[in-house]
Amino acid sequence: MKLYQALRHVDKFRTVFDFGGREVAHWFPGHMAKGLKQMRANLKSVDCIIEIHDARISFLLYHTIKQNPVFQDTLSAKPHLLILNKMDLADLSNKQRILKKLEKEGMTHVLFTDCLKQRDDNIKKLVPMVMDIIASKPRFNREENTNYCLMVIGVPNVGKSSLINSLRRTNLKKGRASRVGGEPGITKAVLTKIQVCERPIMYLLDTPGVLPPKIESVETGMKLALCGTILDHLVGEDIIADYLLYSLNRLGKFSYVEKYDLQEPSDDIQHVLKRIAVKLGKTQRVKAITGVGNVTITIPNYTAAAYDFIRAFRKGELGQVMLD
Numbered sequence: 001m002k003l004y005q006a007l008r009h010v011d012k013f014r015t016v017f018d019f020g021g022r023e024v025a026h027w028f029p030g031h032m033a034k035g036l037k038q039m040r041a042n043l044k045s046v047d048c049i050i051e052i053h054d055a056r057i058s059f060l061l062y063h064t065i066k067q068n069p070v071f072q073d074t075l076s077a078k079p080h081l082l083i084l085n086k087m088d089l090a091d092l093s094n095k096q097r098i099l100k101k102l103e104k105e106g107m108t109h110v111l112f113t114d115c116l117k118q119r120d121d122n123i124k125k126l127v128p129m130v131m132d133i134i135a136s137k138p139r140f141n142r143e144e145n146t147n148y149c150l151m152v153i154g155v156p157n158v159g160k161s162s163l164i165n166s167l168r169r170t171n172l173k174k175g176r177a178s179r180v181g182g183e184p185g186i187t188k189a190v191l192t193k194i195q196v197c198e199r200p201i202m203y204l205l206d207t208p209g210v211l212p213p214k215i216e217s218v219e220t221g222m223k224l225a226l227c228g229t230i231l232d233h234l235v236g237e238d239i240i241a242d243y244l245l246y247s248l249n250r251l252g253k254f255s256y257v258e259k260y261d262l263q264e265p266s267d268d269i270q271h272v273l274k275r276i277a278v279k280l281g282k283t284q285r286v287k288a289i290t291g292v293g294n295v296t297i298t299i300p301n302y303t304a305a306a307y308d309f310i311r312a313f314r315k316g317e318l319g320q321v322m323l324d
């Protein structure tokens with residue numbers, strides 16, 4: 001759909017999203033506090049922290065983590081590199097704006113990556129960048145060590161394990177060492193130390209995804225959910241799908257119209273999900289009682305359609321976005 005055609009509908013779009021009094025408190029699983037403890041205990045042996053975020057919500061994540069006092073106490077003293085991953089899903093026309101915002105916050109070592117790409121030139125830059133960062137700060141108790149240890153941190157599902165695998169592919173020509181999952185919270189095991197480079201010898205500690213427990217608003221929580229950071233069923237596929245539609249319309253990303261054979265952009269999630277269900281054959285047969293007896297009717301499976309809509313977005317099929 002051409003932008004000028006779609007913009008005719010702009011007046012119809014919602015300008016604010018109704019969260020219906022939802023609370024984020026119960027969206028975050030308990031194992032995250034444990035992860036934080038493990039991280040703290042291992043920090044002494046770490047030379048540089050690799051903080052990894054989803055490039056679509058990088059500033060939001062960076063800011064949320066930075067605000068958390070526990071993170072501040074634990075991490076601020078260590079050299080730091082910020083990875084903005086999933087760059088293939090992000091609208092990089094906003095790249096400079098994001099980098100400027102991060103610079104204002106004092107974060108100048110930033111690298112955009114796509115960890116699924118077989119050869120990502122940016123991944124190649126990681127080790128030299130880390131060496132520069134480490135060289136610019138005292139190593140304290142680790143002066144004599146000729147090998148280096150990194151700790152990777154980030155919220156669930158941002159690609160921590162994929163980053164490790166990508167580094168091993170690039171620097172060691174070796175395959176998968178860390179399990180990759182589509183659902184948040186796959187990396188639940190205790191910290192594992194994995195080699196990611198031969199010259200210099202460099203290890204990386206994989207951590208369970210750790211999310212700061214305090215999220216400033218439901219909207220922040222919803223963006224995290226949309227990017228797959230929170231288990232869908234804790235938030236609800238129906239509202240995530242509605243927030244997705246709201247976001248796509250606000251950003252002028254209308255490729256969903258053609259993908260699902262809609263006539264025009266719509267802000268009505270029931271209407272959109274119905275079209276998706278019909279297009280993908282996601283329907284269910286239910287019994288209905290009528291005046292003339294029981295009949296079986298076919299109705300759209302809204303939950304299955306919502307799930308498909310969200311999945312398509314996460315795979316980048318509905319366009320690249322920047323939700324910051």
Ligand SMILES: Nc1nc2c(ncn2[C@@H]2O[C@H](COP(=O)(O)OP(=O)(O)OP(=O)(O)O)[C@@H](O)[C@H]2O)c(=O)[nH]1
Nearest residue numbers: 086114115157158159160161162181185186187209
């Ligand atoms: N499009 C895209 N997908 C990615 C990228 N990196 C990782 N993914 C996908 O994101 C999902 C999560 O990746 P993981 O590497 O398991 O993430 P994690 O941070 O280790 O996850 P937790 O174990 O939940 O903390 C998987 O489906 C990956 O295939 C990327 O650069 N681009």
